[in-house]
Amino acid sequence: MSAATVAAPGKPQRPGADEGRIGLRAHLRHTSALVRRNAMQIKNDPESMFDALLMPIVFTLLFVYVFGGAMGGSLGGDRSAYVNYIIPGLLAMGGLNIAMSVGSGVNDDFNKGVMDRFRTMPIARSSVLTAKMLVESGRMLVSTVILLVLAFLIGFDLKTGPLELLAAVALALLFGSSLTWIFMLLGLTMKTPQAVQGVGFMVLMPLQFGSSIFAPPTTMPGWMEAFTKVNPLSNLADAARALMNGQGAVAQPVLITLAWTAGITLVFAPLAVAKFRKKT
């Protein structure tokens, strides 16, 4: 900190950077520094990983051992038949649960004022949100791995191969990370983290239960069955089920899920970034 460096307002910048345009390489550097920030936050506050670690365990154990016996019977088998039914469903659901926590996280950041510092710095504003999305996808991956390890421990029977399993995981992660943009927009719009969670749950519950995740829609009344058909979570669960159990059409649910993923990202990512830019 010599006097000269501080005194000279015209500290030399990289040539061509004086208009402040942020190039692709700088963009990547900013994003990686912010990914590191989010990862450090988790390291310093391991409790924040509890949802990702415990949710798959709690849901799997509850549904398999509470409803499994009854449900297995109606599926034409026993509890193990329900294991093979519910695990691909929970794989599809995991992303939504994790994505919801992004909303309150982003909101919290704003209330703490650290965002003000970021927004007075010469960084690409989208990198703040992109980093968040990447870290959440990492949390989804951890959660998914735990789900699958537990699934195999309690007797999940993979009817296809590891490639199909990987495809199902990748599809669920892609879809889940697209959902983070919706919750980021929500987090940037609402006033408190609690409000974000409240609204999140209101959207979450009908989407999760009004789907093919927990029970076959053919057993539901017509109007409910119709709702599950347009619910993207049903498509994702059906796709994961087809990929892991080797039954039913694969291409159609996969393509529909990919279309939802692309659509959600294309609509909500720019909206979230725009909201972030304008937020005062």
Next chain:
Amino acid sequence: MTRKTTSNGAGNAVEVRGLVKHFGEVKAVDGVDLDVREGTVLGVLGPNGAGKTTLVRCLSTLLVPDAGTATVAGFDVVRQPRALRRTIGLTGQYASVDEKLSGRENLYMIGRLLDLSRKDARARADELLERFSLTEAAGRAAAKYSGGMRRRLDLAASMIGRPAVLYLDEPTTGLDPRTRNEVWDEVRSMVRDGATVLLTTQYMEEAEQLAHELTVIDRGRVIAEGEVDELKTKVGGRTLQIRPAQAAELDRMVGAIAQAGLDGIAGATADHEDGVVNVPIVSDEQLSAVVGMLGERGFTISGINTHLPSLDEVFLAITGQKTSEAADGGPQDGPRDQQDVQDKQYEEVPA
């Protein structure tokens, strides 16, 4: 590149002309003009809700002004926000650090975001931790820092990019006197190193300690400006308090001061409740003269003290009325921290 400097060393680092920012009915900033000369500290003094924070947020690209112009290091806040962000540092009530990260991690992250290499970012973080006496606490989460340490970390964070212009938005609000002094020392040393500083404060004393020039604002408007000494004279300087060894001597002392006819000394009063004599003074010479005279006349003094005019007294002297807060009544008349909350809410209204 050259536009970043304002050509010569004596130029203005910050120029604000006719700046306006309203939030609905609230005229937070209502036509402010001000200049900050390069290498100096401008104190922006005003009560809560005067528009200080809104002003700083406009000048740091967090808010887009409704009208007027502002340039910082030659860059326009509206047309060249990205270039402008390369030249500023902000330490504010609201611009803060990441509480979940340690001090070192915070500074490293900011260094990386400012395009330092990994090695440089690490070195710069260590250098600033050392300088702001945070080396020992470097590995602890910022959430566990004391108020003074937090503020020092904030300052360090805004120094990483060696900004040409620093905004300090009420840097010592809520700090105890000792930590406040620590922060002042840091600001002084930054100024010695050549930083240009725009400092907002509610405290006359802080402005007196740190600022070369002062702009006093109230209800979004500039109501006085000038060098600190000019304004002080306008306000009437300090009050000298003398405590006689025996309270019975209070009135005799007042009489002696009046009789002595010392240059510029008038209006000494006895405060029987506190057991002191209050004498308005404008210079250290007057202080010595009064105390010396009393000594010569055989008074025994058990204590002397001087105090600066409060912000309310400054306002009273400049405008002939109380601060808008104190004078308005109605919803603005709430306690100070409630005012703070209101202020923050206005800031949150989307542009």
